[in-house]
Amino acid sequence: MKARITVLILLYFFSFQLYSQELLPFVENYSKSNYQGDNQIWNLAQGNDNAMYFANNYYLLRYDGVKWEKYTLPNKTIIRSIMVDGDKIYSGSYKEFGYWYRKNGKMFYVSISDKTKVFDENDNEEIWKIFKFKGKIYFQSFNGIFLYDGKIIKKNKFDFLVSYCFPVGNELFVATVEKGIFKMNNSTFEKVKGWDILENNVIHAIEKFQNKTYIFTKKNGVYVDDKGVLSPWKNPLNDILKMANINVAKFIKNNKLIIGTASKGVYVFDLNTNSYKNINRNNVLMNNSILSVGLDKENDLWLGLDNGIAHIEVNSPISIFYDNSGVLGSVYSVATIDKGYLMASNHGIFKLEDNQFTIVPNTEGQAWNISKINNKYLIGHNEGTFVYDSGLFYKLSAVHGGWNVAKSNINNSYLQATYSGVIIYNDIEDLNQKKSIKGLVKPIKYVAQNRKNEIWAADNNRGLYRILYNDAYGTTAIENVTQRSKISNDFGVKIFEFRNEILFLINKSWYTYNSISNQLEENELFNTNFKNVSNIVSIDENYFLILQEGLLYHIYANGNKFVRTVIQEKYYKGKIINDNLKVFKNKDKYLLNLDDGFISLQLKYTNKRESNVKMEAFVNDNLVNNKATIPYNSELRVDVISGAFGAARPNLFYKINGTKEYIPVNEGLIVLNNLNSGSNEITVYLHDGLNYDKISNFQFFVAKPWYFSIWMILLYFVVVGGILYLYYKWNKMRYLQKLELRDEELKHQKKILEIELKTENELNLQEYEKHILELELQSKSSEVAGKSLSIAKQGEMIENIQSILDSDVDFNKLKSEIKKVIKINAVNKHEWETFETNLNQIHNEFIINLSKKYPHLTSKDIKLCIYLKMNLSSKEIAPLINISFRGVELHRYRLRKKLNLVQEENLSKFLLTI
Structure with missing residues (x-):
């Protein structure tokens, strides 16, 4: 509470200050930087x-x-x-x-x-x-x-100390420091009669205007000679000038007098209204000491300062209201009243009347919008809605936040978008007669109506709603149209009324509502003409303002054609309040809010047609003439000079090599890089809002890269020729070397052939011997096989006889004889040794591999493995190793264990794999 009281006291203190704030011509400052x-x-x-x-x-x-x-x-x-x-x-x-x-x-x-x-x-x-x-x-x-x-x-x-000489018509005045003013006639000087009062004055300007001569002294103000009678200038401003120290003065177009001072800036005096504006450091100038004054061909003012330069558009249709004190804050809406202006800012509601700037009591806080309804002003505020009527303020509604007001297109009612829904004012004579739309408690930013019992409302955050209600203002339906139309990015929807049709700007695309399909459909006319528009504000039926890619355009709708006038960016650059752009129309002018004041523009102001635009092209700060050649891979800077510095500066575009796209000429500069070699052309066009008129062009050639120049091409030929010559010499040398190598190779081949023949003979001999050995091996193998079969048969015979003999106990004699026969037919020791030696030679590789793989096998095991590999049965193997059939089976069983074979594996097949 204490903080609020403190703020109120400060605001009241500021409000009672005499700011003398007013609309000023636009000023551009240029500093040493x-x-x-x-x-x-x-x-x-x-x-x-x-x-x-x-x-x-x-x-x-x-x-x-x-x-x-x-x-x-x-x-x-x-x-x-x-x-x-x-x-x-x-x-x-x-x-x-x-x-x-x-x-x-x-x-x-x-x-x-x-x-x-x-x-x-x-x-x-x-x-x-x-x-x-x-x-x-x-x-x-x-x-x-x-x-x-x-x-x-x-x-x-001079015979005296002079301040300055002043040519005035056919007369040349010489102003001395002490002796007054003289006229110079050839080489003689004649003192001006009746001007003795000007002695001991430093004269800084003498100007003639409407048959009167004005003398501007440094410290004693202005004197006027009217028909030979010299007297002080009878104007309240003169007393101010005596304290300001006049440095320079000049009459300009439209009956204006410019007076530059040493300590209080510049005064722009309007002789038509007998009023003046003081432009100084407190508003827009960089300093208050004016050293020189000049005009350009637009009759705009240039000031030479003690530190810097100022360009003042005194004859421009554009005026600016600045507030450098910070009391006003950011202006969200502005409107004209009888004696000045009404402003809604983030600090409250302010009035500017008779150049006095004050805050309206009890309106501190965020104010959003000012709408004029007949002779009343409806002001949307964070704390509710206020009304300004004939100089009086009062609070109309406590509903927080009146963002925007729109007039219904079906009757004389007005709709207000607030923090908590929509309010309808049916009786403009009695604004207390209002209705709230029930069922929609949302922060609504924009609202519109073009059908009975139907209202369109755009949420401040996201979503577009169609509200249907009955004659008793009872809500019958609330539809989220963007959701139903499956538009996912529906943030910041804007509603724009154009010729009784409601359009919706959603994510930089334009839509209208199809009542038959109950869906949003893209609007071809606006999507074609107004792409990438971020904001749009209606002025009246045929005029509106758009913000497109950072630039403001004033649009005049002529049928289905739109005439554009660009508002130069310098007037509002960095001062537009995003999503809160508002326009108030006042006769032939309109007011546009800024974040430190507002701007006043003429509604029908359009770009003047200029034909004297010239182009200066530079490469590395060197001028490039038309149709000249520039180096490859160099930057070309083209200055497009219009000769206009103020509001009459034309809206220029350019094309490069006849491309389809018109590119804006930003700040009069075109910079081109990475140009292809060959002929190029830049064409500059003046855009009058509807057509592009060609006004200037510049042709130039880009040289081929250095590596494609004539000398480099000659060098390439020399290098290639040298390489070919060296290649020829190298090939010839290689050919001779090849001949020598071929002779040597023939000799070597002959020797190699002899060696090969000798080696071949030796190999043939070895092959023959190998063949003989293989035959011997086959013979021994056959012998072993035969011997094996013979031994097997003999063993079988002996075993049978032995069994008979063992069973016949009575025939001892016969037994003795048979035993003799058996011994006679038994295999002798030498024959058995030969059999075993041949067997080992035949299966030598198998024995080696088996011994490496299973080193724990005994010689008896190895011999059994050989017999099994020869595919002999247990019955055939028994006599070979002199054991019984069951002994062979038992030996086989033990061998399987040593070889780690499972029951399903065949022992003979396994041995064949080794």
């Missing part, structure tokens, strides 16, 4: 090339609206004065004067005084003023004057 020069601007003028020239201490500055240039005198002295005559820019300095001319995109200096040797060694002259009078150029110092007729210089010394 812009032109990279010195502080003081002693003199300025516009050249015939439309560029502005400035005497800036050690520099001559040139500004063509696109770029700044600076130049110094050969002797590096301070430039005090400049004057334009034809294509020459005359300048004056310490013991030096001459002229500048422009060639190939640069300024060059020619000294006049140095050639004629007009200054003596003892002279201490500094040229403070240059002017043209009766066909001659005058260079004036405080001690003398130099007349130049284009060939010779005539020097005149």
